[in-house]
Amino acid sequence: MHKDNSPELPTVALVWAQFAAYHVDRCEAVARRLKGKANVLALEVATTSLHYAWEPSGDVAGAQKVTLFPGQSYNAVPLHRRFMATFRALRRCDWVMIGLSYAEPLMIVLAWTLRLCGVKVVVFSESKEDDKPRRRFVEMGKRIVLGAYCGAIVGATRHIAYFRQLGFRRRPVLPGYDTVSVNRLREQAGGVHAPDGAPFDQRPFVFVGRFVGKKNLLNMIEAFALYAKEEGSRARKLILAGSGEDEEQMRALIERHEIANLVTFTGFLTAPQVSRLLPDALCLVLVSREEQWGLVVNEALALGLPAIVSHQVGSRDALVRHGRNGAVVNSEDPAEIAAAMRWLGQDEQVWREQVAHSHARAWMGDTERLADAVAAMTGLVDDEPAVAAARFARAIGED
Numbered sequence: 001m002h003k004d005n006s007p008e009l010p011t012v013a014l015v016w017a018q019f020a021a022y023h024v025d026r027c028e029a030v031a032r033r034l035k036g037k038a039n040v041l042a043l044e045v046a047t048t049s050l051h052y053a054w055e056p057s058g059d060v061a062g063a064q065k066v067t068l069f070p071g072q073s074y075n076a077v078p079l080h081r082r083f084m085a086t087f088r089a090l091r092r093c094d095w096v097m098i099g100l101s102y103a104e105p106l107m108i109v110l111a112w113t114l115r116l117c118g119v120k121v122v123v124f125s126e127s128k129e130d131d132k133p134r135r136r137f138v139e140m141g142k143r144i145v146l147g148a149y150c151g152a153i154v155g156a157t158r159h160i161a162y163f164r165q166l167g168f169r170r171r172p173v174l175p176g177y178d179t180v181s182v183n184r185l186r187e188q189a190g191g192v193h194a195p196d197g198a199p200f201d202q203r204p205f206v207f208v209g210r211f212v213g214k215k216n217l218l219n220m221i222e223a224f225a226l227y228a229k230e231e232g233s234r235a236r237k238l239i240l241a242g243s244g245e246d247e248e249q250m251r252a253l254i255e256r257h258e259i260a261n262l263v264t265f266t267g268f269l270t271a272p273q274v275s276r277l278l279p280d281a282l283c284l285v286l287v288s289r290e291e292q293w294g295l296v297v298n299e300a301l302a303l304g305l306p307a308i309v310s311h312q313v314g315s316r317d318a319l320v321r322h323g324r325n326g327a328v329v330n331s332e333d334p335a336e337i338a339a340a341m342r343w344l345g346q347d348e349q350v351w352r353e354q355v356a357h358s359h360a361r362a363w364m365g366d367t368e369r370l371a372d373a374v375a376a377m378t379g380l381v382d383d384e385p386a387v388a389a390a391r392f393a394r395a396i397g398e399d
Helices: 021-033 079-090 105-116 136-148 157-165 182-188 217-234 247-256 271-280 295-302 334-346 348-365 368-378 384-396
Strands: 011-016 039-048 064-073 095-098 120-124 151-154 173-175 205-208 238-241 263-267 283-286 307-310 326-329
Touching: 011 021, 011 079, 011 368, 021 039, 021 368, 039 079, 064 079, 079 105, 095 105, 095 368, 105 120, 105 136, 151 157, 151 368, 157 173, 173 368, 173 384, 182 271, 182 295, 182 348, 205 217, 205 271, 217 247, 217 334, 238 271, 247 263, 271 295, 283 295, 283 334, 295 307, 295 348, 307 334, 326 334, 334 348, 348 368, 348 384, 368 384
Parallel strands: 011 039, 011 095, 039 064, 095 120, 120 151, 151 173, 205 238, 205 283, 238 263, 283 307, 307 326
Antiparallel strands: none
């Protein structure tokens, strides 16, 4: 629902190009936390984009939801129109927290313009140093660009370290950005989460995401083929939920390995469909070559699943502990990935122990962590959010 602004309260804006269900989760969590202390503006630039096939997001409970270009694609709106509309919507805010790429020309100009107008600007980011090779002069340029921001709310350990390198020595850098609503996911799943659901011996491996190169799906299929060969008639199935440019190559590789009878392509799934799929799975598999975070790991833990992830997956810093609620593997080693699949799929008691630990860590991927960070960054509530944010920061550093 829309919320009428109270003119005597400060305004905190949260900005993204396009909203998915998890953006709504985040805005609602912040609105709950700041209720009576600030007005919350949930600003969506456009309804769609070229990159994501999300459904229109609807209203945001407790906040004022504004879509600047309803029914349009973010990429189709001319740059100058995006800038002017976004600036007009934000120039009278007290705090603006931006979830678009800080390297976009629009965001560079917008952040500095807002700062010159006296607005406190915070960057939301999930970038980390190991995402890709870094060039010295590009990194120096980022330090200048990021000078417009008074603080950063990021993912977890590696993300904090990267922003310290980018010049945030004294400015606050807090974890908690990459979150989803655990309650929403469990409600969408109908209250069913592992170990409830399908019998242990009928649970498949699951991948959810885009079929693009950085997801390393060809290597994952090679690993699954090794697993299937070694397990023979005991081999579990693999569900591939998503779509993308690599699908033709993936299907060809599956046919070459003669494992088509074990692999199911679901096509793109909505958020509620993903929530209903995960509780009946054995585990999530996400072995990307490049993965700033990987929100599907949050979703898996919310529903009790262990996860097999690569070292590159940013969410492993907070959410996955090797041997306790899944495995952390080498993305380029199909044999290692296959071994992790065998380990999780052979012993129900081992799997149940992994499930219990995933449930125990699910709170670390919940949107209340973002609410803690926003409240601590703005200082609009009291000391409790700062204490909670510090507790989370300590927890992500623990083995």
